[in-house]
Amino acid sequence: MTLVSELHPVVLKAGTDEASRTLQDYAEFWKIPYRMNLLEPKGSVLFTSDRSIAAESAIHGPVILTPVGLEEAEKTASYAGAAVTSEKKLVRLPVRKGITVSLRTNVYEYSGQRIEPLLVSDGATIMSRVLGSNVHLVGLDLVTEYARLIHEGYEQIPSRRFSLVAKLPFSYQSIPSFIRNRSFRTEKGLSDLREENLGPVECLRAVFLASLVRIAGPIPRIGFWRRGKAYALSVTHDVETQDGLENGAKILMETEATLKIRSTWNIPSDRYPLTSPVLTILARNGEVGAHDTRHDGRLIFLSGEEKKRRLASCRARLERLVDQRIRGFRAPLLQHNKDLAEALYNAGFEFDSSCPSWEVLSPTSLRSHGVGTIFPFYMRNILEIPVSLPQDHQLIRVAGQKPSAAVDLLLKLATWIRGVGGACILLIHPDYEFAEAENKKEYERLLESFRSDPECDIMTLGEMGEWWKTRKEARIETNDNKVSIISSEHSHMSSELQAELVTGYSGDGFSVVNL
Ligand SMILES: [Zn+2]
Known part of the structure; x- marks a missing residue:
């Protein structure tokens, strides 16, 4: 058990079951502590894909909103008194010094007097703040893109x-x-073995965690290996x-x-x-x-x-x-x-x-x-x-x-x-x-x-x-800023699980310390 100061609980809430599962998949991938659909505990940060949930919850505390589809992004923009354009871009995010993850996707660029870019990477605005509110807008569609890559990518259609x-x-x-x-054009084929093809999902996952860390501050997680x-x-x-x-x-x-x-x-x-x-x-x-x-x-x-x-x-x-x-x-x-x-x-x-x-x-x-x-x-x-x-x-x-x-x-x-x-x-x-x-x-x-x-x-x-x-069956528990890993007693590997703290996100990617 390790004491960490100032942890803000993360709450996930979505408008549909599919969006709910996707947000949960992101949190489960990183193995961060989170709650689903609960009334927000004090000091919590809400991550949602739903505009009306965002509007309601912003009264209580910070909200991160990833609108699903261009139409929702447009409605969100107009609600914030802003404009939005959508453009296909190569998004590139650092995850650690010298290492980036990339994805070619539609980026929603919000603009207007109330829009302040908070997280910009390689020319693309990843997250903006709506001034005068608690709402933060993610520039990528984390829900649709995840389904497209993982679920459609898994369905192989024989020629x-x-x-x-x-x-x-x-x-x-x-x-x-x-x-x-x-x-078969060898040169082109081999040069396509790049990060945006091998791991575009890693870019979505990085956007999810980077946004949370920027708004909620330090977040504990379980190491991958x-x-x-x-x-x-x-x-x-x-x-x-x-x-x-x-x-x-x-x-x-x-x-x-x-x-x-x-x-x-x-x-x-x-x-x-x-x-x-x-x-x-x-x-x-x-x-x-x-x-x-x-x-x-x-x-x-x-x-x-x-x-x-x-x-x-x-x-x-x-x-x-x-x-x-x-x-x-x-x-x-x-x-x-x-x-x-x-x-x-x-x-x-x-x-x-x-x-x-x-x-x-x-x-x-x-x-x-x-x-x-x-x-x-x-x-x-x-x-x-x-x-x-x-x-x-x-x-x-x-x-x-x-x-x-x-x-x-x-x-x-x-x-x-x-x-x-x-x-x-x-x-x-x-x-x-x-x-x-x-x-x-x-x-x-x-x-x-x-x-x-x-x-x-x-x-x-x-x-x-x-x-x-x-690792999947384990989870991190935080109580009064105390962090501990709860894991199944059946696995002899449980003792190898490592609790980590993501302390920040910058141009050199995530800052992580072992707990
Ligand atoms: Zn074989």
């Missing part, structure tokens, strides 16, 4: 071409070649062929064993012959996850019931072979949508890692695609751990990079993820270049960079899932 090919018998082998032959760690890494492998399982895996595992890194091996249950001894070695050096049954690209086209049956049989077969519980799933071709998430839950899985933060070219939708976050999140009861770094196949086989250039790019992107505090999820296939003896040094260079960083929390996907659940 017609993919649908046709995937439904033909024995068609899977033809998929990689028609993607390889597709006109285990005590002393700034970001996380999971090394994952999808084993596509028997050769990868029997030969490639050994080469990758040698490097990992030297660096004491345990990785996650995702195995298709019915694509090539599997034996218990081979899988047990993988489980002993890390963990085994499921990678569909036949790996034919058709999973996404099955009905909910068919998906569930197929996924359950995949899990059951692997569990028999490994003699361990299989908790996680990775879909072939990184296919994902809400139906699949639901089927995974019904088939007994706890987490999924099939959604790229950003993919230059999705083999399923045949366009660039991603969920826009580098942190785990819940979707229909399943924890989704996004594949935050581009997979080896895309960099080397699709974009034609040399393994050394691919490692350079992966490390550059990992530096950004580290700065934001996210989860680096590597996807390296034992069937491709990194498992060739001549590229062993490059694979070592890649992993060594994480291993030598004392602030990197290295864990398997299963451990990351367990950690994120532990």
Whole structure:
């Protein structure tokens, strides 16, 4: 328990259930203390998406309002005797010294005698004060944009071409070649691997917290990773062929064993012959996850019931072979949508890692695609751990990079993820270049960079899932300015939760101290 002076309670209140859930998602992401829909306790700050709630509550204390849609922004402006214009801009916010998060979105610029910009970043007004009132206006639509990025980003629509090919018998082998032959502008594709594509959701989350800290003052939260760690890494492998399982895996595992890194091996249950001894070695050096049954690209086209049956049989077969519980799933071709998430839950899985933060070219939708976050999140009861770094196949086989250039790019992107505090999820296939003896040094260079960083929390996907659940179930309690973490006694990881205090927000991002 730590004493902190001057904490102002945060209250969230929205006009609709959807907006309510979104505001709650923001608060739950940061793990700040908050109350929903309550009458405001003394000295509290209200965060709302609803104009009339803002007007009522402003009589009692400070209010932060994020209007939903341009029409609401216009009504809000006229209520404040101001004007508003909407313009698509690249919003860029510092989160710490030298690290920014970005999003291309419509920015509402309020203007008028009563409008005073309070938080301006890179030419965009993030928040303004309405003079003579307690109301503060957020310049971004935090509710609509969150739904657009996370929910629409999660619904992957297969292209017609993919649908046709995937439904033909024995068609899977033809998929990689028609993607390889597709006109693919390498330069542009790779340069699109930028923060506004990999993590636009992080920008929305930063706006939420920065606005609150500016108005409410210091806010306690729970750190993202285990005590002393700034970001996380999971090394994952999808084993596509028997050769990868029997030969490639050994080469990758040698490097990992030297660096004491345990990785996650995702195995298709019915694509090539599997034996218990081979899988047990993988489980002993890390963990085994499921990678569909036949790996034919058709999973996404099955009905909910068919998906569930197929996924359950995949899990059951692997569990028999490994003699361990299989908790996680990775879909072939990184296919994902809400139906699949639901089927995974019904088939007994706890987490999924099939959604790229950003993919230059999705083999399923045949366009660039991603969920826009580098942190785990819940979707229909399943924890989704996004594949935050581009997979080896895309960099080397699709974009034609040399393994050394691919490692350079992966490390550059990992530096950004580290700065934001996210989860680096590597996807390296034992069937491709990194498992060739001549590229062993490059694979070592890649992993060594994480291993030598004392602030990197290295864990398997299963451990990351367990950690994120532990953090999710914990909460911060403040009583008379005393801060403590309330957590489930069931998790052995609870003692690793770190309470932090966000003391301010400036041009160098958030100022944070450990409590
Ligand atoms: Zn695969």
